Amino acid sequence: MKVLLLSHRVPFPPNSGYPIVVYNTIKGLLSLGVEVTLFSINNSKQYIDVDDIYDPVFEKIKFHSFTVDIEVNVWDAFVNIFSNQSYNVSRYFDHDAEKVFENILREQEFDVIQFEGLFVVPYLDAVKAHSKAKLVYRAHHIEHDVWERLAHRERFTPRRTYLEFLSRRLKAYEMEQINRFHQVFAISNPDRQKLLLMGCETRLDVFPVALDFDKYKIDTTKTSFPTLFHLGAMDWRPNKEGLEWFLDEIWPDIEELSGELRFYIAGKNMQKHFFDYDSDNLIVEGEVFDAVDFINSKAIMIVPLLSGSGMRVKIIEGMAMQKCIIATTMAAEGIDCKHGRDILIADTADEFYRSILKCITQPNKWQEIGKNARKTAEKHHEVNTNAKRMLDIYIELVANQEEPLSS
Structure with missing residues (x-):
């Protein structure tokens, strides 16, 4: 089984929430004999010097990364208001990163490609154009929900208005993308219910945070x-x-x-x-x-x-x-x-x-x-138990010779 994971930050070292989830997913799959490739957006906000990574898990995978500047630019944020894109998401997309990613897809075939969170979904079109792999989306959060709740608590009216705007854009983007995959993983049962309310018609399973005890x-x-x-x-x-x-x-x-x-x-x-x-x-x-x-x-x-x-x-x-x-x-x-x-x-x-x-x-x-x-x-939350269940779903997806998803 050959699996490609996409992450919006380098998950080494696993020292906070998102890296821990991605890292333990990799570790669990490796223990089951899965061949893992990782493509990470090495974003400027959480930049990692790849040359300084010393980790036995890192040594066992094929790793690729591309540095992308995601710092908030006032002018770009203003111009974005007049587009139909989510500024939270679009900052993670880079045409040169997409080209590097496309080369990976040309050089190797994968059984499953898993998108770790919403911020790497802008690279979905490249995957659909260059791969026949089964596509999995893992929702680490319901992203727009975070911003809706922040907006609700904000007392400064201009800031609240902008937060509400960002949350609406995020919600529209999440709802547009959610059914473009063969499989969706929610991180909790409440998030699963929210995804269903958002119109998710894709096969949906819950995979909570997993730890190596x-x-x-x-x-x-x-x-x-x-x-x-x-x-x-x-x-x-x-x-x-x-x-x-x-x-x-x-x-x-x-x-x-x-x-x-x-x-x-x-x-x-x-x-x-x-x-x-x-x-x-x-x-x-x-x-x-x-x-x-x-x-x-x-x-x-x-x-x-x-x-x-x-x-x-x-x-x-x-x-x-x-x-x-x-x-x-x-x-x-x-x-x-x-x-x-x-x-x-x-x-x-x-x-x-x-x-x-x-x-x-x-x-x-x-x-x-x-x-x-x-x-x-x-x-x-035991890592090996979760990894085994995830691999079973991969095997079932690959065995299912259904018609390809629409673009």
Whole structure:
């Protein structure tokens, strides 16, 4: 089985949500004997020096990449208003990248070509012109849903109007493209339902975030208590928005609970104003070298998301590391978890306060929730189990000699 994956960023190293999902997909397929080729848009915002990649998974695949500048250009954004394209998506398309990609398709035949997210779908026409492979689209998010929710929370009218415009364009593009594939993978059951409501008539299956649990080794002797922590990329707007809300509306009361309580904030692209919150009890670390070690060293995970879509990879990682996670309903959306059993759900300042107080005063409670979380994660998010199911679908698709999809 020869599979080509397209990604809108290089998934090495796998140190945040999207790279982790793509990386573990590759790792799982390789373990089953699949021959994997990866073509990545090495975008300017998340640029990776390919020469510095040292990873055993990387060594086992055929890798191609092309650097594309995706920085927002005010003039281009303005001109885009008068087109019929989504500016969020069109920034990832480059004619020279398409030519490189076409050469890959000419030189090798593939059984399956999988598009990892909406931002590589502009290269679908090239695939249809140069390949007879079965086409799979994996929706890491319902992209327009993220922007709709951000717009709903925006109070500055001009910005809200523009966010609503972007979300409408994204929705139109997603709905146009969704039935141009042989197979669609949603990352959660709620996202599957949204895709159906968008008019998806393509075969549709759910593939949640998958982890290699050998990587997530728990050492409770290195876990300090009482500690809270938040870990997430701060260049993703929902993370920034949620953390600001927690720090402004909730943390001042939490800080008074105990002089020994510490709250650690970490994540790449930590914006400057977050360091202004730094105090004796609140430590802003920025990007950490080893996320697993960081998670292991802290007790209670805080995920205060107010918008977003898809499945939060960091919550699955926290569950894998046996953490008690206190999260909003939005943050936990799509994850098979139950309040009070393997997670604590809090949607208001008062609910966060009560949950954190419970964890601090009842250490056995947060430890029990953490242990249950690990069991739940192992049950639903094991990489090899997911890879085997994905390969079975590939085999079925290839065996199905139906008429080719229309362009």
